[in-house]
Amino acid sequence: MNDATASAIILTLQVASLATLIVFIPSVVLGYYFSRSKTMTSRLVSTVVTLPLVLPPTAVGYLLLRFLAVDGPLGPEILGLRIDILLTWKAAVLAAAVMAMPLVARTARVAFDGVDGRLEMMNRTLGYGPYETFLCTSVPLASRGLFAAAILGFTRAVGEFGATVTVAGNIPFKTQTLASAIFSAQQTGQHHEAYVLIALSLALGFVAVYASELLANRPSLLHRT
């Protein structure tokens, strides 16, 4: 394994972890909102949040690029922000987060769908307000699904390529992640490096999916038996 490969692996783990951390709490809140609210607004928000899942990742990347560009809507010319993150690891985190969020939010929504709303009502009658009830009843009861959501989000972030390459580029030691390193290795005929990267991806994916399978088979992480 050469230094560039090692750097790509470490960067990927850092980017994916950070992206998961950033999107997890907002996605859990959104997932709860999508699960409990059946209004037109909630459906509309849900659709918008889900879009990155169905768009070509390069399209999402391109849109991000336009947003963050110097002459984009967030840039100094319009909103006066100096967001100088393009072609840095921060852009890779942003791309991974945007691409992982729909998966996390939708999985969280399914997790909350499985929580009996009457238990939340019961908690309310015992003197707890809606926010406390969310934290002390809904989240613990949905914990299994929420862990699965985090794992899926992490794996999505690890494998993210199209949007990342568009906004962060594919610069060895700087913004090259696992996915873009495999692409480079294939392009330059470095088969050995490609196999090493693929083996690592397999191991990572296997552990993640197996962990979520384990979670799915338990009644709940917090349920006592």
Next chain:
Amino acid sequence: MIDASRLHVDIDLALDSFALKVDLQTHAQVTGVFGPSGCGKSSFVESVAGLRRQARGRIRLGESHWLDSDAGLFLPPEKRGVGYVPQSGLLFPHLSVGENLRSGFRRARDSGKDPAAICSNVVELLELHPLLDRAVSTLSGGERQRVALGRALCSAPRLLLLDEPLAALDQPLREKILPFLRRVRAEFDVPMILVSHDPIEIQALCDDVVVLREGAVIARGAPRDVLIDPSVFPIANERGFENVLPCTTIASDEWGTTVCLGSPPTELRLELINRSPGPSSASLVAIPARDVIIALERPPGISARNVLPAVIEEVHTVGNFVLVKAALSPQLPGVAVEVGRAACRELDLCRGRSVFLIVKAMSCRMFAEKA
């Protein structure tokens, strides 16, 4: 009862096929809400608990206003201070039994009560000690309902709402849990609303009953009077109506038990074949309306062990039989008896007539009371 427990509910709530419309003022310790399934009973207690945002009207307990839709007031459930015990118990599956009981401690503390003291009292009263460390998923149906009741009591509620707490249990188990509810009634000075479609529970626990049909109140009053009202009796008689009377054991041996009826005990004695839970313990006895025979004279040489003098108070034709209400003594609520229409005509049963009620010892059931 003190004024702080006076409950005034005057609400309108649109349900799927009819509107619930109840205007109820009560200061009874236990107010029963009786009616067939789907009559709006549960929606009524859910509205009182604050779980039905759509309910319009007014709800007041003592001096606190919980709902006044004209004034735009809706007090959320967490501010009402109710203890809610639904049919399914709704225990928190991620907490142990002990943690479930403690989940309402904060509210109890905030209202100036000592939850630990209440809890130890509740644990003893409902015999929850062996369950405390258990997981909710390992509890039986009866245990669940006891824990749900205990959790509600530990939160020091101002009003206890029992929504068919025993309906999910089978008959023998129900009879085991009923004494616990009787104990709660005796030991806790908290007003309660009991929703039930079981006439035994209503008679054993309530002081005042409203009967709902399709969301409207069709009868209101003392439990026995209401249940044997001709318009209500068909509902109360679905599984065979039983008259529930308070009683005190005076003798018990392997042949059976002799009790005297009433509280305070009267001279009226009843023999039954259940074993009594203990000497001179107060309990309840159930006499099925269908199994009582009416005689105009005291019959000689009869196997039935109980021949009780009574005076007929009311006679109503209900469907294909006649419902007779007979008073055993002025202190006791009248006993309902079903007789055939032909028998009623032949004996000329009418108001004011002195008769004898013949009751087999085997027909009566005794409900054990926990000391």
